[in-house]
Amino acid sequence: MPHTLFDKIWDAHVVREVAGGLSVFYIDRHLIHEVTSPQAFDELTARGLTLRRPGQILATADHNVPTRHQDQPIQDPLSRSQVDKLTENCARHGVELFGLGHPYQGIVHVIGPELGLTQPGLTIVCGDSHTSTHGAFGTIAFGIGTSQVTQVMASQCLLLDKPRRMRITVDGELQPGVSAKDIILHIIAQLGTGGATGYFVEYAGSAIRSLSIEGRMTVCNMSIEMGARGGLIAPDATTFQYLHGRPFAPQGEAWDRAVAYWQTLFSDEDAQFDAELHFDAAAISPMITFGTNPGMGMPLAASIPALPEAAEAPSFEKSLRYMGFAAGESLLGKEISHVFIGSCTNSRIEDLRTVAAYVRGKHKAAHVEAIIVPGSQQVARQAIAEGLDQVLAAAGFELREPGCSACLAMNEDKIPAGAYCVSTSNRNFEGRQGPGARTLLASPLVAAITAVEGRLVDVAEYV
Amino acid sequence: MEKFTTLRSGLVPLPIENVDTDQIIPARFLKATTREGFGENLFADWRYAADGQPKPDFVLNEPRYQVHRILLAGKNFGCGSSREHAAWALYDAGFRVVISSYFADIFRGNALNTGLLPLQVTPGELRELFALVEQDARAEVTVELPGQTLLVPGRREPIRFELDAYKKECLLNGYDDIDFLISQESAITAFEQQRTWVF
Numbered sequence: 002m003p004h005t006l007f008d009k010i011w012d013a014h015v016v017r018e019v020a021g022g023l024s025v026f027y028i029d030r031h032l033i034h035e036v037t038s039p040q041a042f043d044e045l046t047a048r049g050l051t052l053r054r055p056g057q058i059l060a061t062a063d064h065n066v067p068t069r070h071q072d073q074p075i076q077d078p079l080s081r082s083q084v085d086k087l088t089e090n091c092a093r094h095g096v097e098l099f100g101l102g103h104p105y106q107g108i109v110h111v112i113g114p115e116l117g118l119t120q121p122g123l124t125i126v127c128g129d130s131h132t133s134t135h136g137a138f139g140t141i142a143f144g145i146g147t148s149q150v151t152q153v154m155a156s157q158c159l160l161l162d163k164p165r166r167m168r169i170t171v172d173g174e175l176q177p178g179v180s181a182k183d184i185i186l187h188i189i190a191q192l193g194t195g196g197a198t199g200y201f202v203e204y205a206g207s208a209i210r211s212l213s214i215e216g217r218m219t220v221c222n223m224s225i226e227m228g229a230r231g232g233l234i235a236p237d238a239t240t241f242q243y244l245h246g247r248p249f250a251p252q253g254e255a256w257d258r259a260v261a262y263w264q265t266l267f268s269d270e271d272a273q274f275d276a277e278l279h280f281d282a283a284a285i286s287p288m289i290t291f292g293t294n295p296g297m298g299m300p301l302a303a304s305i306p307a308l309p310e311a312a313e314a315p316s317f318e319k320s321l322r323y324m325g326f327a328a329g330e331s332l333l334g335k336e337i338s339h340v341f342i343g344s345c346t347n348s349r350i351e352d353l354r355t356v357a358a359y360v361r362g363k364h365k366a367a368h369v370e371a372i373i374v375p376g377s378q379q380v381a382r383q384a385i386a387e388g389l390d391q392v393l394a395a396a397g398f399e400l401r402e403p404g405c406s407a408c409l410a411m412n413e414d415k416i417p418a419g420a421y422c423v424s425t426s427n428r429n430f431e432g433r434q435g436p437g438a439r440t441l442l443a444s445p446l447v448a449a450i451t452a453v454e455g456r457l458v459d460v461a462e463y464v
Numbered sequence: 465m466e467k468f469t470t471l472r473s474g475l476v477p478l479p480i481e482n483v484d485t486d487q488i489i490p491a492r493f494l495k496a497t498t499r500e501g502f503g504e505n506l507f508a509d510w511r512y513a514a515d516g517q518p519k520p521d522f523v524l525n526e527p528r529y530q531v532h533r534i535l536l537a538g539k540n541f542g543c544g545s546s547r548e549h550a551a552w553a554l555y556d557a558g559f560r561v562v563i564s565s566y567f568a569d570i571f572r573g574n575a576l577n578t579g580l581l582p583l584q585v586t587p588g589e590l591r592e593l594f595a596l597v598e599q600d601a602r603a604e605v606t607v608e609l610p611g612q613t614l615l616v617p618g619r620r621e622p623i624r625f626e627l628d629a630y631k632k633e634c635l636l637n638g639y640d641d642i643d644f645l646i647s648q649e650s651a652i653t654a655f656e657q658q659r660t661w662v663f
């Protein structure tokens with residue numbers, strides 16, 4: 002019987018089925034960070050349990066760390082205690098920690114892949130919804146809540162019902178200036194924030210195949226923004242090439258065996274999906290969001306749609322009121338005061354290269370505050386090795402130290418109330434980047450152009 | 465986890481769709497390392513002005529709704545971040561049930577693991593419930609978990625709601641998945657010995 006990629010990996014990880022359609026589902030790797038793990042460690046201790054497989058857990062500090070002066074003690078006492086707690090817990094339970102100051106520290110979804118920990122055919126969970134990022138390698142990866150973090154710590158398993166399967170095929174060639182971020186913003190704008198609820202999405206098609214691993218991660222990363230449990234892409238030569246030689250990737254003879262197995266991970270010809278959607282890559286334009294959820298997106302040069310049908314109108318209107326926009330309005334020419342380039346969606350070396358390539362020899366507009374937060378120490382070092390730091394500094398961009406930063410504004414990197422921020426992150430919820438902050442999600446290229454122009458412009462004229 | 469069987473309570477109406485977990489509990493309040501105390505900051509940015517004063521027009525600040533323990537919300541409630549803190553904050557603020565026509569997956573799981581019942585009704589039933597509270601802010605409904613029904617005053621038939629049988633048992637008895645998973649130890653160990661995809 003033909004199987005989908007998702008079925009092949011899922012079925013292999015079912016320890017046993019239990020009543021009511023639930024399965025005891027095995028987790029190969031568990032990533033943890035300072036914000037959603039302390040209560041899980043406490044719960045474990047309170048129940049007199051221990052970590053079942055500490056060697057299958059990896060920790061980093063990312064959500065709540067400062068992006069300046071990471072060599073000094075954290076100023077904010079609550080943030081400091083949270084990070085200290087992670088350090089203590091990891092030491093006590095024998096978990097490897099890539100904490101502040103470690104050469105591998107960074108955003109959890111950036112470091113897993115770049116260290117080669119994320120591999121095809123594995124199951125990976127983390128107490129963070131953007132765990133779907135790892136699906137770019139043909140991995141079943143998804144976010145979990147803190148109670149589930151405890152469950153995985155104690156049993157290396159979760160009790161789950163199997164999601165339905167959706168395939169989203171994007172065929173054709175992208176227009177100049179259109180990137181992976183635009184593909185996913187386009188898809189989410191079509192499906193809405195709940196459009197894939199209950200599904201695990203496989204992305205396929207020639208436009209997806211032609212993306213780099215970084216681009217594929219950007220696509221999978223935002224799967225959750227349309228409600229999907231996760232997203233994945235079949236591994237191929239691009240995947241293997243990316244993984245080869247990474248610190249935690251298989252080596253030597255094990256590498257050959259691994260690749261032989263990974264090559265079996267694809268959806269069979271006649272495999273059945275519960276839902277199938279098709280998109281034409283050539284019809285995708287540079288995107289921007291205009292509202293307060295990632296589904297409220299449109300081509301940058303388009304106008305904000307008219308009010309939807311009655312039932313949805315109040316939420317739509319509330320959202321536009323928060324953003325200070327009106328239905329039918331064009332955003333071209335809108336002045337922007339903040340640009341944030343970072344987050345697990347777009348903070349990898351390729352993103353920094355895109356930005357640097359555009360701003361080389363240019364300067365940001367005087368009124369714009371532009372910050373770039375690399376996804377990891379490795380990305381930061383690579384940027385310096387390539388001289389990107391010089392290019393960015395000359396263009397007036399501030400290059401910070403790695404962390405989640407203004408993606409969720411837990412640390413001091415906040416966008417002021419009322420200010421417009423073009424951001425390469427994944428969520429434009431009210432207050433996500435600070436109380437009252439107004440977020441417009443876009444690609445790194447759109448963010449770079451906006452920073453230089455100081456206002457939203459039609460990207461087509463700049464590429 | 466506390467047991468849940470039945471609850472009779474009024475409803476707190478929040479007729480907004482796609483309420484995300486960043487609204488339920490903004491990230492800057494996630495610095496605590498325990499589970500308690502999040503209720504105070506539930507819906508913080510909608511509930512308090514910049515100076516910390518309660519905004520009188522936000523529903524949670526209206527005295528007539530203060531005692532109600534059921535939140536009635538628009539579709540796709542709990543989308544966004546995986547933070548279980550959202551469920552903890554609702555629970556800590558006194559809520560035991562959230563009614564919506566649609567819940568985001570991770571939130572639904574987190575709520576059930578917290579002892580908070582995500583009660584899903586049809587869009588039509590949701591409209592009826594909003595109309596009911598609009599007419600009478602004190603109207604009380606009864607959630608009966610054993611029979612999976614919601615009794616609504618003035619409605620001929622109770623509303624039936626779906627819930628996974630296992631999850632229902634957990635709520636009724638106050639257990640969570642950990643107890644069950646731990647009991648699977650030998651099966652898990654046997655499984656681990658035949659994993660062929662780890663290199």
Ligand code: SF4
Pocket residue numbers: 063064108109110129131343344345346404405408409426427
């Ligand atoms: S960068 Fe943002 S979305 Fe990604 S893990 Fe950090 S907080 Fe979550």
